Amino acid sequence: xxxxxxxHIPFCLSKCHYCNFYSETSLKDLSSYTQALVGEMxxxxxxxxxxxxxxxxxxxxxxxxxxxxxxxxxxxKHYFSLSDxxxxxxxxNPGDLHPEFLKSLRDEGVNRLNIGVQSFDDDxxxxxxxxxxxxxxxxxxxxxxxxxxxxxxxxxxYGIPGQNMKEWMETLAMAVSFKPxxxxxxxxxxxxxxxxxxxxxxxEITLPxxxxxxxxxxxxxxxxxxEGYIHYEISNFARETKFISRHNSKYWNHTPYLGLGPxxxxxxxxxxxxxxxxxxxxxxxxxxxKSPLEDTENxxxxxxxxxxxxxxxxxxxxxxxxxxNNRFNYDLVAEKGDVLAKLEGSGLIxxxxxxxxxxxxxxxxxxxxxxx
Amino acid sequence: xxTIRNFSIIAHIDHGKSTLADRLIQYTGIVEERNMKDQxxxxxxxxxxxxxxxxxxxxxxxxxxxxxxxxxxxxxxTPGHVDFSYEVSRSLASCEGVLLLIDAAQGVQAxxxxxxxxxxxxxxxxxxxxxxxxxxxADIERVMEQIDSELGLDPxxxxxxxxxxxxxxxxxxxxxxxxxxxxEGSSSNPLAALIFDxxxxxxxxxxIHCRIFEGKIKGGDIIRFMHNExxxxxxxxGHFALDREKKSHLAAGDVGYIIAGVKTVSDVTxxxxxxxEKSPRNKPxxxxxxxxxxxxxxxxxxxxxxxxELAVSLEKFKLNDASFIYEKDSSxxxxxxxxxxxxxxxxxxxxQERLEREYDLSIILSVPSVKYRFTLEGGExxxxxxxxxxxxxxxxxxxxxxxxxxxxLFPEKYMGSVMKLCMEKRGENSIVHYxxxxxxELIFEMPLAEVITDFYxxxxxxxxxxxxxxxxxxxxxESKLILLDILVNGERVDAxxxxxxxxxxxxxxxxxxxxLKDEIPRQMFKIAIQGAIGGEIISRTxxxxxxxxxxxxxxxxxxxxxxxxxxxxxxxxxxxxMVGSVAIPQSxxxxxxxxxxx
Numbered sequence: 001x002x003x004x005x006x007x008h009i010p011f012c013l014s015k016c017h018y019c020n021f022y023s024e025t026s027l028k029d030l031s032s033y034t035q036a037l038v039g040e041m042x043x044x045x046x047x048x049x050x051x052x053x054x055x056x057x058x059x060x061x062x063x064x065x066x067x068x069x070x071x072x073x074x075x076x077k078h079y080f081s082l083s084d085x086x087x088x089x090x091x092x093n094p095g096d097l098h099p100e101f102l103k104s105l106r107d108e109g110v111n112r113l114n115i116g117v118q119s120f121d122d123d124x125x126x127x128x129x130x131x132x133x134x135x136x137x138x139x140x141x142x143x144x145x146x147x148x149x150x151x152x153x154x155x156x157x158y159g160i161p162g163q164n165m166k167e168w169m170e171t172l173a174m175a176v177s178f179k180p181x182x183x184x185x186x187x188x189x190x191x192x193x194x195x196x197x198x199x200x201x202x203x204e205i206t207l208p209x210x211x212x213x214x215x216x217x218x219x220x221x222x223x224x225x226x227e228g229y230i231h232y233e234i235s236n237f238a239r240e241t242k243f244i245s246r247h248n249s250k251y252w253n254h255t256p257y258l259g260l261g262p263x264x265x266x267x268x269x270x271x272x273x274x275x276x277x278x279x280x281x282x283x284x285x286x287x288x289x290k291s292p293l294e295d296t297e298n299x300x301x302x303x304x305x306x307x308x309x310x311x312x313x314x315x316x317x318x319x320x321x322x323x324x325n326n327r328f329n330y331d332l333v334a335e336k337g338d339v340l341a342k343l344e345g346s347g348l349i350x351x352x353x354x355x356x357x358x359x360x361x362x363x364x365x366x367x368x369x370x371x372x
Numbered sequence: 373x374x375t376i377r378n379f380s381i382i383a384h385i386d387h388g389k390s391t392l393a394d395r396l397i398q399y400t401g402i403v404e405e406r407n408m409k410d411q412x413x414x415x416x417x418x419x420x421x422x423x424x425x426x427x428x429x430x431x432x433x434x435x436x437x438x439x440x441x442x443x444x445x446x447x448x449x450t451p452g453h454v455d456f457s458y459e460v461s462r463s464l465a466s467c468e469g470v471l472l473l474i475d476a477a478q479g480v481q482a483x484x485x486x487x488x489x490x491x492x493x494x495x496x497x498x499x500x501x502x503x504x505x506x507x508x509x510a511d512i513e514r515v516m517e518q519i520d521s522e523l524g525l526d527p528x529x530x531x532x533x534x535x536x537x538x539x540x541x542x543x544x545x546x547x548x549x550x551x552x553x554x555x556e557g558s559s560s561n562p563l564a565a566l567i568f569d570x571x572x573x574x575x576x577x578x579x580i581h582c583r584i585f586e587g588k589i590k591g592g593d594i595i596r597f598m599h600n601e602x603x604x605x606x607x608x609x610g611h612f613a614l615d616r617e618k619k620s621h622l623a624a625g626d627v628g629y630i631i632a633g634v635k636t637v638s639d640v641t642x643x644x645x646x647x648x649e650k651s652p653r654n655k656p657x658x659x660x661x662x663x664x665x666x667x668x669x670x671x672x673x674x675x676x677x678x679x680x681e682l683a684v685s686l687e688k689f690k691l692n693d694a695s696f697i698y699e700k701d702s703s704x705x706x707x708x709x710x711x712x713x714x715x716x717x718x719x720x721x722x723x724q725e726r727l728e729r730e731y732d733l734s735i736i737l738s739v740p741s742v743k744y745r746f747t748l749e750g751g752e753x754x755x756x757x758x759x760x761x762x763x764x765x766x767x768x769x770x771x772x773x774x775x776x777x778x779x780x781l782f783p784e785k786y787m788g789s790v791m792k793l794c795m796e797k798r799g800e801n802s803i804v805h806y807x808x809x810x811x812x813e814l815i816f817e818m819p820l821a822e823v824i825t826d827f828y829x830x831x832x833x834x835x836x837x838x839x840x841x842x843x844x845x846x847x848x849x850e851s852k853l854i855l856l857d858i859l860v861n862g863e864r865v866d867a868x869x870x871x872x873x874x875x876x877x878x879x880x881x882x883x884x885x886x887x888l889k890d891e892i893p894r895q896m897f898k899i900a901i902q903g904a905i906g907g908e909i910i911s912r913t914x915x916x917x918x919x920x921x922x923x924x925x926x927x928x929x930x931x932x933x934x935x936x937x938x939x940x941x942x943x944x945x946x947x948x949x950m951v952g953s954v955a956i957p958q959s960x961x962x963x964x965x966x967x968x969x970x
Contacts, residue, residue: 006929187922214920234922251929265929272932297932307935314922342953346897346917366922368896370938371945 002083003268004053004250007037007072008261009061010279017129018157020191022263022277023059029279033261034068038075039286040260045079047268048258052083053247055091062096066104073108087112087151087246094140095132102147113144114153114182120174121167124160129195141178151243153182158216160188161196161205168216169223176227181243185220186235187213217364232316234363252311254304262292270304272297305330310370313349318357332356339372373625374554378446378583380463382491383473384481384840388503392473392535392544393449399541400433400445402614430569430581430627432611437549445548446612446627448568448583455716457844458663459695461490462568462643465659466583466627469497469552471544472523476502476510476532480518482781482840485813488523497552500530501544506537521808555585555625562653563587563595565622565630565646570637572692576607578634579616582646583627585657590621594649595632598656600641603649604632637694663695665713666774666845667720667824668757670701670738670867671727672709674949674958678733679708685731686710689723696723703760705865705951706736711758714740717824736949736958738867739965742821745772745848759869762855765906771853773873774820775846780831782839784810789834797822798873817846819873825965856881858888858964859902859909863952868964881911884964891960894918899954 011030012023054076056069064072069090076082089112090105097115105113119125120134132140144152154175158168175183190207191197199205208216221231229237230244233252238244250257256268263277273296276282285292299307305328312319325331333340333351340356343349348362348369362369383389433445450463464470470491474484491498500523502515516527531547533540557564569581589595593606608631610618622628634640642663645656673682686698696719701711714720720740727733743757747770754763778799782790784806791814794802799816807813823843831839854877858868868888872880881903888901896917903911948955 210918210920217920251931257929259929265932267929267931274930274932303935306938307931310935310938311931339953342897348896361919364920364922365896365918367938367941368918368921371942 001250001255002050002052003048003256003258004055004247005048005051005076005080006247006257006259006264006266007054007056007061008259008264009033009056009059009064010262011063012058012060013063014131015129015195017127017195018188018191018197020194021059024279027063029283030063031068032283033279034064034072036283036286037072037260039289040292041075041079043291044258048080048256050081050083051076051086051258053087053089053250054082055089055247057091060093060096061090062092062101066101066108069105069110070108073110089114089153089245089247091116092140093132094137097140097143099143099147102144102149106148111149112151112153113149114155114184115140115144117141117154117175118157119160120171124163124167124171127160127162128157138174141180145178151181153184153245154178154180155184155186157186157188158220159208159213161200161207163208165212165215165219169219172220172223176224179239181239182245183224183229183237184235185224185237187217214364218360221360221363230316231360231363234314234366249315252315254308254311270299272299301328304328306370310366313356313358313362313369314366316357318349318355321354321356336372343369343372373557373623375441375443376446376555376625377443377469377548377552378448378467378555378625378627379469379471379548379552380448380450380467381471381473382450382460382464382484382487383503384475384478384483384487387473387475387478387481387484388535389449389473392471392501392503392533393447395535395538395541396433396445396447396545397431398538399545400435402431402433430612432613432617432627435545435549438546439549443549445545448627455714455719456695457486457490457842458661459569459642460487461494461659462566464490464494464496465657466566466568467494467496468555469499469548471548472498472500472525473503474500474515474519476504476512476515477507478838479511479515480522480781482779482842484840485522485781485807486779486842488525498525499544499547499551500525500527502530502532503535505532506534506539518808518811522811557584557586557624559586559588559623561586561624562651563589563593563646563648564653564657565589566657567597567640567642567644567646569642570634570640570694572637576631578631578637578640580630580632580634580640580646581612581627582622582630584622584624586624586653587648588621588623589630589646589648595630595646596649596652597640598645598647598653599660600639600644602639604634607631607633636691638690640694642694663715665695665697665715666742666820667714667716667740668711668743669714669720669740670703670706670709670711670758670760671698671724672703672706672736672738672867672949674734674736675946676707681731682710682727682733682735685727685733686712689727689731693723695719701758701760703738703867705863706738706867706949709736709738713757734947734958736867736956737961739870739961740824741871742774742819742824744774744853744871746770747772756871759855759871760866762869762871765855771851772848773851773853775817775849776820776823776843777846778816778818778823778827778841778843780812780814780816780839780841781807782812782814782831782835784812786835786839787812787814790814790831790839793827793830793834794818797827798876819849819851820845821871821873829966854905856884856910857904858884859900859904860888860951860954860956861897861900862902864904865951865956867961870964877905878910881905885911885913887963887966888960889913889915891963892954892956895955897953 010023088110090110091114117137122134224237232244259266262279262282265274275292276294282292350357381389429449431447435443435445448463450460500519519525519527564586565582565584567582571579573579596603609622610616611628643660647653673679695715697713698710702708743755746754746763749767794816799818801817803815805813828841852874854874856870856872857864885901898917899915901913902909948957
């Protein structure tokens with residue numbers, strides 16, 4: 001299990017109305033920031049040796065110049081090593097994907113793009129506060145394929161206030177028409193401190209009800225599987241097994257990962273740690289050779305077990321009962337046999353070949369499944 | 373003894389008793405203003421929140437009267453709810469007079485009358501005090517009319533005050549000195565001390581609160597409890613200042629405390645008479661009664677691991693609440709628990725709240741029940757307060773349930789709806805009085821079981837807060853009873869069973885199903901709820917499962933946030949009791965008894 005590396009780029013030209021990931025809208029610190037990232041890498045050179053995935057997330061990583069991406073990748077190779085077959089992903093805003101930029105990225109070894117399309121409906125893009133249009137998205141996807149990228153993912157959001165099934169299925173059909181290697185369909189998560197969260201709190205807008213959310217979820221899964229996609233995690237679909245996001249999978253199966261940049265999270269052994277969500281503080285700490293760490297958490301075996309359980313039930317692979325027992329000395333069938341049988345009877349999970357696997361309707365209830 | 377006055381304040385709930393007590397304490401200066409908390413005498417949090425006194429308390433107020441002499445005014449606070457009327461009667465028996473407090477806006481209420489009668493039974497001097505005269509809705513004239521017509525007291529003897537604003541307080545203190553007679557009795561007679569309260573102190577054991585009627589008591593004396601027939605050696609006696617104040621002795625006329633190595637308050641019976649072992653009195657003071665619980669329910673820990681902790685907490689709790697009784701009990705659905713007896717529903721509420729608050733326990737209470745009487749084949753009589761122990765139906769020859777006499781007082785215009793409520797609650801043999809124009813006193817005989825549910829709440833709603841209620845126990849009467857079971861997903865949940873009147877069984881069954889549907893949150897599975905009598909299903913409802921709950925994404929590697937969220941939900945789920953695979957919240961057990969139209 002080779003660890004993964006996450007690079008946070010906490011800059012955005014504007015804040016989307018639903019997003020609560022940490023980012024700054026001023027770019028003044030961008031160049032000193034890429035320097036600081038290198039500084040943070042140096043702090044971990046003893047602890048991490050090799051990665052086989054790199055993921056530029058944000059924020060808006062496509063705000064970087066291709067040379068900056070190249071510098072960062074060079075530094076990674078300086079302090080650590082990268083497997084030959086590394087998956088190197090960059091998240092991108094459709095408006096940023098110009099041919100030269102894409103060409104350079106490809107030359108530098110970036111082999112996977114994740115495009116924040118979110119919707120092909122301009123009204124919805126406007127509601128979400130995205131700075132691109134549906135046409136920009138179409139254009140970006142076409143350019144990406146023209147420039148020879150062979151592993152492209154599209155991010156979509158559903159369950160938006162006012163959205164109906166027809167609108168959502170149109171967006172989904174449009175996305176499928178490009179035959180992307182990967183599609184992520186996220187149900188809109190409401191965060192209190194976002195513009196949408198506040199509007200919802202004031203009662204200006206309402207979310208689709210539970211039945212409609214359920215229908216969104218089920219129809220999404222059904223139609224993408226009809227198109228040949230594998231529903232491998234609650235929100236994630238891959239056209240073939242080899243297009244499953246290797247980096248994100250590490251989060252879900254307790255593979256170590258290092259996150260660099262403000263607010264980035266890391267995991268190794270039994271420990272999780274994360275950085276302060278402030279670029280100023282981050283820059284200041286790194287300048288002084290200090291760690292920008294906010295907090296560390298050592299997981300006891302019970303917490304690890306709980307994580308393995310709920311994370312396992314969020315993936316199509318499910319939970320390997322033997323592995324689970326070996327890792328946690330906990331026989332799920334012996335301890336929870338009754339309720340598992342009941343869940344199986346209700347069609348929420350399947351127990352076969354030594355695995356507990358969630359069904360499609362089980363995915364929809366993953367939070368409750370995690371609580372049994 | 374001529375400078376002692378023993379008095380109590382009696383009032384309908386919320387008429388300002390505790391506030392007036394505070395003002396009297398403040399006026400006599402034993403507590404500095406800055407240390408003054410609102411409602412000094414109500415020492416428990418719950419009392420302060422609910423605005424009712426649960427346990428009585430006592431305090432001695434030093435007062436220099438206008439005549440220049442120094443007096444000791446012993447204020448004995450009384451519990452303010454019908455559930456505790458015996459405790460009230462013992463506190464009154466310890467006094468020579470009372471302040472009868474009446475809200476200037478609300479006027480005379482059912483408990484005002486009930487308290488007045490009780491004070492009259494004890495031959496006490498009664499000083500009517502009209503409180504809250506600062507309220508815009510205060511109508512002093514109307515209250516004076518009521519004092520005359522409904523209470524039969526001299527309206528011109530009434531004092532007026534605003535306890536809230538502190539006006540009229542000195543006149544009240546003067547009236548206590550002038551009108552309430554000093555205690556009688558003689559220090560040279562054999563000791564007769566009436567126990568009106570007992571509180572538990574973890575260092576000293578039980579602190580006995582008493583009124584000395586005859587004789588004298590001091591440290592070292594060997595005392596005897598005349599009803600309990602136990603003896604103890606006195607360690608300390610004293611008065612009640614803000615804290616206990618040790619004295620060399622207590623003598624006839626005094627109100628004070630005795631510490632005598634009594635381990636728990638259950639070893640003391642309120643109303644018992646203390647005398648001296650070596651020169652005893654020949655018979656106890658009158659009025660002793662052994663109070664029995666009337667409402668029963670089982671308490672179960674939500675997590676069965678907490679059983680031992682619950683056992684320890686109940687034992688500790690019992691130290692300070694002699695009227696609470698419990699014994700081991702077990703339920704198929706809810707596991708090991710305790711069957712508990714309470715003086716009434718309020719008492720039950722208070723116990724539940726204190727166990728949760730002070731002992732940090734998560735508990736489930738089963739559906740409350742009264743004590744039924746069954747005559748079985750061969751004439752054997754069984755008292756059953758627990759539906760789990762309902763006798764084999766074919767063996768029951770006669771079933772009886774306890775009846776009470778309910779007294780309600782309310783404005784005339786609500787007569788129709790109150791009558792309707794009483795009929796619905798199987799009331800019979802009504803008597804109507806018109807104590808004053810526009811007001812009605814309605815007396816009904818009705819089954820206690822109908823009253824313990826939500827009768828009082830509904831009466832208050834129907835009468836828009838103007839109705840008041842008091843009751844006393846009558847007798848057991850024959851009644852066709854039946855056991856109503858509740859099945860959740862086909863499994864009988866014994867803790868939800870109720871003993872009900874046959875004529876109301878179907879209605880109660882439908883009602884219980886509906887209420888459970890409201891109380892039990894949707895879960896991953898379909899939940900079928902059924903009401904059943906014997907094998908016959910008489911009502912049913914289903915709770916459809918929810919289908920979608922997953923929202924937060926596990927993305928960007930922040931798994932901690934998601935895990936904490938799930939841990940929090942898991943904790944919430946722990947506050948519900950798992951019955952089979954269905955999580956039933958605490959509230960469901962009481963809810964089946966309450967009606968919809970609240």
